[in-house]
Amino acid sequence: MAPRPTAGQQAAFGRPASVGGSFADGRPLPPGRPVPPPPPEALLRAFGPSGPAVRGLQDPPGGRPGTRRTATGPWWKSDARSDPWRDPDAPAALGAPAVYDEQAQPGPIVVDPAGRRRLRVREVSIRLWVLGLLAALLVGAVGGGVGWVLTRTADESPLLAPGTQLSEVEPGITRTPGSVADIAADVTPAVVSIEVRVGQSGATGSGVVIDGKSGYIVTNNHVVSGADGVEGAEIRAVFSDGSGSAARIVGRDPSSDVAVLKVEKPGLLTASLGNSDKVVVGDPVVAIGSPLGLAGTVTTGIVSALGRPVRLAGEGSDTNAVISAVQTDAPINPGNSGGALVDASGAVIGINTAIASLGANGAGGSIGLGFAIPINTARDIAEQLISTGKAVHASLGVNSRSVTDGTRDGALVLNVEPGSPAAKAGIREEDTIIAVGNDPVGSSEELAVAVDAHDPGDTVTVEIVRVGRSQKVEATLEAA
Numbered sequence: 001m002a003p004r005p006t007a008g009q010q011a012a013f014g015r016p017a018s019v020g021g022s023f024a025d026g027r028p029l030p031p032g033r034p035v036p037p038p039p040p041e042a043l044l045r046a047f048g049p050s051g052p053a054v055r056g057l058q059d060p061p062g063g064r065p066g067t068r069r070t071a072t073g074p075w076w077k078s079d080a081r082s083d084p085w086r087d088p089d090a091p092a093a094l095g096a097p098a099v100y101d102e103q104a105q106p107g108p109i110v111v112d113p114a115g116r117r118r119l120r121v122r123e124v125s126i127r128l129w130v131l132g133l134l135a136a137l138l139v140g141a142v143g144g145g146v147g148w149v150l151t152r153t154a155d156e157s158p159l160l161a162p163g164t165q166l167s168e169v170e171p172g173i174t175r176t177p178g179s180v181a182d183i184a185a186d187v188t189p190a191v192v193s194i195e196v197r198v199g200q201s202g203a204t205g206s207g208v209v210i211d212g213k214s215g216y217i218v219t220n221n222h223v224v225s226g227a228d229g230v231e232g233a234e235i236r237a238v239f240s241d242g243s244g245s246a247a248r249i250v251g252r253d254p255s256s257d258v259a260v261l262k263v264e265k266p267g268l269l270t271a272s273l274g275n276s277d278k279v280v281v282g283d284p285v286v287a288i289g290s291p292l293g294l295a296g297t298v299t300t301g302i303v304s305a306l307g308r309p310v311r312l313a314g315e316g317s318d319t320n321a322v323i324s325a326v327q328t329d330a331p332i333n334p335g336n337s338g339g340a341l342v343d344a345s346g347a348v349i350g351i352n353t354a355i356a357s358l359g360a361n362g363a364g365g366s367i368g369l370g371f372a373i374p375i376n377t378a379r380d381i382a383e384q385l386i387s388t389g390k391a392v393h394a395s396l397g398v399n400s401r402s403v404t405d406g407t408r409d410g411a412l413v414l415n416v417e418p419g420s421p422a423a424k425a426g427i428r429e430e431d432t433i434i435a436v437g438n439d440p441v442g443s444s445e446e447l448a449v450a451v452d453a454h455d456p457g458d459t460v461t462v463e464i465v466r467v468g469r470s471q472k473v474e475a476t477l478e479a480a
Contacts, residue, residue, distance in 0.1 A: 178344055183286050184298045186346045190271035191339055193238040193290040194219055194247070194261070196227050206289035206339030207237060207261060208348060210382060212268035218382050219338030220353050221252045221259045222317035228252065237263050240296055251385030255393050255452075255480065257312050257321045257353055258373065258381040271340060274347030276326060276374035279303055287330040287352055287370070289339025301330030301370075309445035310371045312354055322448035325371035326350040332370030341372040351378045394454045395480035396436075396462070397422045402443035403432060409442035410434040410465065425475035427464060434470070435463035451477065 005013070175181045190212075194205040205223030210216050217237060227233035228249050238244040245263040252259035283303045291297050305327035312321045328341060332355050341350035350372030357367060384391040397420020400411035410432040416422050427433075433441050436450035437460045454460060456479035463472045 178346075180286055180298065180300055183342055183344070183346050184288065187271060187286070187288055187340060187342050187348070188296055188298070189240045189269040191240070191288045191296075192217060193293075193295045194223055194338060195234075195236045195238060195244075196224060197234045197236075198227050198230055199232065204290060204293045204335050205337045206335065206352070208271050208338070208340045208351065209268045210260075210271060210273065210379075211386075212270035213266075215263040215265055215268060216250065216382075216386060217247065217261045217263065218351060218378060219259050219261060220319075220351065221254050221257045221321075222312070222319045222353075223338050224249055224259050224261065225252060225254070225317040225319065235261065237261065237265075238295065239265075239268070251389040251391070253381050253385060253391040254318045255321050256323065256373065256377065256381045256391065257319045258351070258378050258385070258391070260382050260385045272345075272347045273375050273379055274343055274345070274349045276349045276376045279306065279326065279343065279349050279374075281306055284344050285328050285330055285349070286342045287328065287332055287336060287339065288342060289332075289336040289352060291331075291333035291335040293335055297336075299331040301328050303327070304329045304369075307449075308371065309443065309449050310354055311445055322445045322452070323353070323371070323373050323377070324449045324453070325354070326374055328370050328372065329368045330370060331368070336370070349375050351375065392456060393452055393480040394456045394458065394477040396420065396447075396451045396475060396477060398427065398433075398447075400433065400444040400447055402445070408434065408465075411441050411444045411447040413464075421475040421478050422462075425462060425473040427462065427473060427475070428466070430466075432465040433462060434465055436460055456480075 190209045192207045194207050196203045205219060207217040207219035210218050224235055227235050235247045236244050237247045245265045247261040247263045250260040250262050281303050285301055285303055287299045289297060303326060308325045308327045310323055310325045312319050332352050336352045339352045340348045341352055343349045352370060352372045354371040356369035381391045397417040399414045401414060403410055403412040413427060413429055413431045415429055416427055433447055435441055439450040441447045441450055454477055456477055459474055459476045461472050462475050463470060
């Protein structure tokens with residue numbers, strides 16, 4: 001019971017004696033709840049009671065209650081009509097809380113969606129839990145023991161099995177004529193390794209037999225130039241069968257990077273020399289040589305460009321050449337120099353001589369750009385070296401460097417040799433040469449290639465640009 005208020009509380013919060021109720025008269029009243037309109041006639045016919053004295057839900061379709069509770073059969077119990085939870089007109093009121101008999105029914109019953117009682121964990125007997133745990137431990141122990149016994153008692157197979165023979169198949173291998181294997185088999189015997197030793201240092205390269213009867217081998221000048229005229233230097237040619245022979249320098253040409261050697265070994269296979277003028281970009285090629293000292297190495301690719309001006313100089317030799325190279329993506333590495341670049345017919349169409357590399361002095365190896373001296377050029381130089389020991393080249397008599405004005409490229413004349421064909425033709429310093437004959441000139445390398453394509457004594461038309469104006473002069477080339 002609440003305590004009675006004190007006199008002070010009664011005076012402060014009590015109702016005055018003149019007031020009869022809890023609140024003063026004339027207070028505003030809350031608005032009444034509006035009466036909802038009657039439902040439409042169609043809804044009454046569909047969902048309303050079947051008669052004036054009938055309350056609750058209508059009978060199910062067909063007038064028969066369902067045998068079980070489903071979404072389409074709500075009348076699954078005989079007393080469903082009198083169930084207050086199903087009667088929309090049943091009064092609602094709060095009742096006493098649920099009381100459970102802890103002995104007969106401890107707590108509410110949990111049922112699943114189908115109405116079946118769920119067994120709660122705490123209702124499971126402790127004995128059953130202990131029994132299940134012991135069973136699991138027993139099964140694990142038995143299984144582990146059996147596995148341990150089996151693994152300990154199983155015999156190990158021996159490591160060695162004398163007389164073992166592995167299976168072998170012999171499928172038919174067809175190597176058609178013109179295949180890389182066929183080309184390599186035909187040409188490799190005509191390609192040799194060149195070993196050069198000067199004192200305690202040495203170098204390797206490659207060579208191609210161009211006259212097996214006389215023992216002539218063509219290679220690069222930069223491969224053998226370090227041994228020319230040096231006392232005690234040795235040059236040795238090693239053939240595909242592993243035999244070797246001492247080689248002598250017949251002649252070498254620093255202006256084309258071509259050299260010819262001679263060996264005293266009869267019965268050499270001579271390589272077939274093709275026509276480099278008939279080669280086109282995209283032709284398949286095979287490179288054969290001794291890259292990195294690995295004799296008889298074969299790589300393949302295509303001709304990726306023709307007439308590529310490439311300057312060759314340095315690398316410890318007196319080579320100072322500009323060649324109109326055959327460019328290939330066949331992998332070429334140091335040691336391939338002087339080897340053969342062969343077409344699909346097995347004919348040599350170039351002498352491998354240089355690579356493009358990102359490493360210093362070519363140490364980085366092939367990056368897919370190799371260059372070969374066209375065999376037509378190498379054949380002409382080799383014939384001259386075999387005949388006279390030296391080669392002759394046409395000369396214009398100028399030194400130049402590559403220039404461009406943004407719209408036109410050319411070779412700027414830095415100096416003119418006195419009495420040279422250029423001086424006689426009236427070419428001056430600061431002139432820019434843009435063409436020689438029918439060959440356009442866009443760099444100093446292209447100028448060297450265009451002049452070397454002619455013979456001494458040929459008269460060519462040289463187009464120059466002087467003080468912004470183009471003019472042509474005639475020059476008679478002389479031997480360099």
